[in-house]
Amino acid sequence: MFDLHRLRLxxxxxxxxxxxxxATALSYSPSSVSQQLSQLETEVGVPLLEPVGRRVRLTPQAEILVTHTEAVLERLERAEADIATSLSGLSGTLRVASFQTAALALVPAALNLLRAAHPALRLHVTQAEPEAALPALLARDxxxxxxxxxxxxxxxxPAELHQEDLCDDPLRLAVPAADDRDTRRGSDPRAELRAHADRPWVMEPDGSAARRWATTLCRAAGFEPDVRFESTDLLLHLRLVEQGHAVALLPDLVWSDREPTVELGQLPTGQRTRRLFTAVRAGRSGHPAILACRRALRQAAAHPER
Structure with a gap:
C-alpha cells in the first residue's frame, strides 16, 4: 500500500x-521532500518526476497517483465533516480568504453572527484576490x-471545488461629484462611457478578471481607456475619483457603510453586475463550520450595513 503522507507531498x-x-508550505527542507518523493518512486516502481531545466514535472503515472490522492483526501474531509456534525458544538479554526470589498462589506457582519452563534469557532481571515486565493484553496491553504x-x-x-452563489453586486461608472461635462445621463450608457474616453482611468492590474472586463467594456463603447493608475485597492480607486484624478468602475459594495461621494452612472445591459460566490473543497462542503460560515455570509449579503 502506498504511503499517504508521501502521496500528499x-x-x-x-x-x-x-x-x-x-518545503516552505509544509515547513520541511527541500532535501527532505525530495527524499520522501524518491521513496515513493521506489514504492510505486516507476519514475514520478522528470527534470525540466532546473525544475521537475510530474510524469503521467504521477498524475494518475495525484488524481487518486485527491479522491482519498476528499473522502477523509467528508469523514472529518461527519465527525464534526456528530458533536454538539462548533470549534476549531476556519481559514477564510476574501477580496477587499467583500472583506470590508460582508466579513465583519458575518463574524458578528458567527461569534454570537458559535463562540468557540475561530476564524482566520486573509485578504487575497481570487486569482491567488482559489489555487490556494485547492492547495489546502x-x-x-x-x-x-x-x-x-x-x-x-474545478470538480474538486464546490461553489455557492452569495449575491449579485451592481457595477457602475464613477466620476467626480463636481463633474460638469455632459455625461448624457439617462441615454445610451455606451455614450456616457465615451464621454470620458479622453480622461485618465484607474483600473485593477493587467491579468485580473476586473481589468479584462473593464477593458472589454471600454472597447465595446469605442475607445481604449487611458489607464494611468493601477491597483487592487478599490478604496484608492474611490479616492482618486473623489479628488478628480480619474474615472473608475466601482461596485456597490464600496458603499455598504456610506452614501456615495461621487457621481454614479449606469453601465450597458449585461455588464451591470458581478457575481459573488463562496468556494470550498468538495469534501468539506458539508462540514458544519463551512455551513455556518456560508449562512452568516448570506445573511450579511442580504442585509449590508448602510
Whole structure:
C-alpha cells in the first residue's frame, strides 16, 4: 500500500510547482521532500518526476497517483465533516480568504453572527484576490474563499471545488461629484462611457478578471481607456475619483457603510453586475463550520450595513 503522507507531498508538488515551495508550505527542507518523493518512486516502481531545466514535472503515472490522492483526501474531509456534525458544538479554526470589498462589506457582519452563534469557532481571515486565493484553496491553504466573477469572464469550476452563489453586486461608472461635462445621463450608457474616453482611468492590474472586463467594456463603447493608475485597492480607486484624478468602475459594495461621494452612472445591459460566490473543497462542503460560515455570509449579503 502506498504511503499517504508521501502521496500528499506529490499532490503538493502538483499544486505548488516546485520542491522549494512544497518545503516552505509544509515547513520541511527541500532535501527532505525530495527524499520522501524518491521513496515513493521506489514504492510505486516507476519514475514520478522528470527534470525540466532546473525544475521537475510530474510524469503521467504521477498524475494518475495525484488524481487518486485527491479522491482519498476528499473522502477523509467528508469523514472529518461527519465527525464534526456528530458533536454538539462548533470549534476549531476556519481559514477564510476574501477580496477587499467583500472583506470590508460582508466579513465583519458575518463574524458578528458567527461569534454570537458559535463562540468557540475561530476564524482566520486573509485578504487575497481570487486569482491567488482559489489555487490556494485547492492547495489546502484556505478552507473557504469569497470570490467574484465579472460579466463575460466566467470563473473556472474545478470538480474538486464546490461553489455557492452569495449575491449579485451592481457595477457602475464613477466620476467626480463636481463633474460638469455632459455625461448624457439617462441615454445610451455606451455614450456616457465615451464621454470620458479622453480622461485618465484607474483600473485593477493587467491579468485580473476586473481589468479584462473593464477593458472589454471600454472597447465595446469605442475607445481604449487611458489607464494611468493601477491597483487592487478599490478604496484608492474611490479616492482618486473623489479628488478628480480619474474615472473608475466601482461596485456597490464600496458603499455598504456610506452614501456615495461621487457621481454614479449606469453601465450597458449585461455588464451591470458581478457575481459573488463562496468556494470550498468538495469534501468539506458539508462540514458544519463551512455551513455556518456560508449562512452568516448570506445573511450579511442580504442585509449590508448602510
Amino acid at each position: 506529490l499532490r503538493e508538488l502538483k499544486h505548488r510547482g516546485t520542491l522549494a515551495a512544497v 484556505f478552507d473557504l474563499v469569497i470570490a467574484e466573477e465579472y460579466p463575460g469572464d466566467p470563473s473556472p469550476r
